[in-house]
Amino acid sequence: MSPEVIIDGLFAGSVYALVALALAIVFQPTRIMNFAQGEALILGAAVSYQIVALEKMSWALALVVTIVVAALMGVLMERMIMLPVRMSGSRYAWIIATLAAALIFQSLFNLGFFDVDALRPDPVVAGGFEIAGVSVEWQELLAIIVALAVMAGYDLFLRRSVYGRAIRATAHSSDTSVLMGIPVQRIVVLSFVIAAVITAVAGLLAAPVIFIAPAVGLTFTIKGFTAAVIGGVGSPRGALAGGMIVGLLDTVVRSVVGGTVGNFAVFAALAVILIVFPSGLFGKPMEAH
């Protein structure tokens, strides 16, 4: 095992951490664990692949287009998921609706990129540097920095802004929040949009390095969920810690044992954690579920 594996793990971890954060953002006001979240990651990868690799245009454009398209996807997802959930009233509605949304997006990506194995554009910043004998790719460093910045930014947003307080209130009780005059519906839409944009940016950063096929969105959702469970659903810091643990575990096991055993290790870790700590490592119990 080379030290580069650690860097790779941290890089993958920051991607998972962003997905975990996005899952938590949607979960807080809606009590819904969005199975379609990983599809936004594919969207980011697909847009950057289309613009940078196929159209040979700039990364800046890819970023702007990704953010706009992801915001639209967030709005669409909110409709696709929340409408059936409200109208059906079944206890499983949310899981079926998010799963259906995931499969719809997945099949759209499959249709659009049916001849593509991996959505892999050129890196934003090519090359790398060497520090203390460890070579680091700029792209990896960039992803880690962006992840940290997004986490810190969202943490600040949650604690300091009026909207952040409203989101936290809604997370506690959406019924009471409505009575307090908080526009819960707008906050729900906003959460879906923010979550989709964050995940899409993660996809955009990950695409040049990680293998992202059009159909693997669900795998990223589950790894993000694992990270969220380990870190405790709700806190950006927890998401970061959880993401790093999952990323390191995945990458290290993959490099030591090889192949798909990495997935194995992550899912096994999830199972073990849920057995020993039914409400996550740092988390509070999720009552409503």
Place this chain on the structure above:
Amino acid sequence: MATADPAPPERAGSLFDTELYHRIRTVAMGVLVVVAVAVLLMWPSITDYYSYNASYYNGIVASAAISAILTISLNLSMGYGGMLSMMHSGLQLAGGYATAYVVVKASGSWLLGVAASAAVGVLLAVLVLLVSLRATYLYFGMITLAANLIVIESGREWESVTGGIVGLSGVAPKLGDEPMSKQAFYYVVLAFLALAYVVQRNIVRSGVGRAAMAVRESSDTASAMGISPARAKLLLFGVCGGIAGVSGALYALQLGFINPDVGLLDNGIIFFVGLFLGGISTLIGPVIGVALIAVLVELIKDQARYTTLVLGVLLLVAMMVIPRGIVGTWRASRAGRDRVSDAGDDTLPDEVPDVVPEVRDAAPEVPAIEGVGLVKHFGGVHAVDGVDIRIMPGTVHGIIGPNGSGKSTLVSCLTRYHRLDSGKVMIFGEEAPAAPHRVAAAGVTRVFQVPHLFERVSVLDNVLTGMRMRESYTWLGATLRSSAYRRQDRAERAEARELLAFAGLASRADWPASSLSHGQKRLLEVVRAVATRPKVLILDEPATGLTSTELDALGRLCRVLRERGLAVVLIEHDVDFVMGLCDEITVVESGKVIERGDPERVQSSPAVLEAYLGRPELIEETA
């Protein structure tokens, strides 16, 4: 009764409520079923006659039947057991591997393969459930999803058994030494579908199914009926795993191959769509749903790459338009709902029926239930702080105290819903077991403060659920409808109706529990608790919101139970009710007992007056 009944189903006047309509409907349904079964049985001859491509059309129906088997399993676990399984496509894959391995690699008989598949399915399901027993249902969904991926990954990696990414092919059923014809295998598939349906129906209608549904609604309530939530779940999910495994076996045998892609959720979505379209928690819903999807998929087969997309959209639309599915929506509609008996003016019988339990052999001077030095703290809150309580058989014992004084916590300590910080609980002189459902099995049944009825099933089924503890038949007995099962079931139903009649609910026995008034619900809960044949019955604020007639019925029931030698514990705010009924009263305040004794003593106790009114010197003026 004097209470305002929630509108009982429409009065006469509507065409749909006439007897004639219902008779015609029953006949029409019967004809429809006969026609459907006949078409399925004659399908190979029909296609042979009308089409040059008979085997293709036979294959479509067989594949749909195999999907229906899996959807039935999914319905059992999600619809009836409340266990959201995302690993059903994985169970099918594992079942397929088992058969393929037995047939191709070990060159065994295909029947052996089917048996192996069932075993593998059961094993996998039980393993996953054991891992996730403590998980809430969101996490259960996630764990099953992870398990699904693990099954697929194992299939890809474990080449010596599963054939890796390519999978195994050449899986064909044999009849003797000859390969079985597709046409013959079609009937095999149909037979298994019928079997799966019958297993589902018989389990759901038996105590095994009622126990699982009780756990689905509330595992606390189920425990109070003496049902072990873990056991009920394990049993049901194990059966689901077995059925799913068999469907995997049939899949491999029908198509002749199995590969890891079978386990992918894209393939699994068809089962979810079928379940939700047809109607979750209905017996025939899964079959109808899958049949519709099979027709749909056949219609768009030229655009096969859009199938997942179409199914996904269909699923979302179905959830919005017919949330209960086709069957559920039909059942709830005016044209499709069952007739229920009119609410008769139930007069309370004077005779106490024999089915009301009796405690005879209790040793004298041994308390029925006793708490010694009970302590329960929540953080800094001393909810129960050193309480001693003795409740004798053949008495009605009241526990009163101001709001927040720790009455309900005390009950939860006695019935072991809370882990005690210190102290011990004795039931008839023996140490109480630690799990709530074992306490119930030891003869202590509680009724919760907030109504905990199983609202979606009938009044009668609620009472029957209370009898689960003494049912001796196994799930296999229920499935095969053994003579022991049928005898017990008949006896239970008769007994439940007698109990309901005694409580004045006889004419409502077949109503859904959700249609009862608040007072009737409370009464039904007590009846359900009595149906467990308790020696100690603990009622947590049963009188709240009851009308005076209902209060009388409740008081009468308590007195009858006392005469029968039971210990009845009443936690109450209604002082008149308590004083008129109880032999002994314990007054709790801030987690401590401040007074105990007969009603007169408690009423005149200065400590009690102070706890309730704060300032004893004002009593004179108000009195």
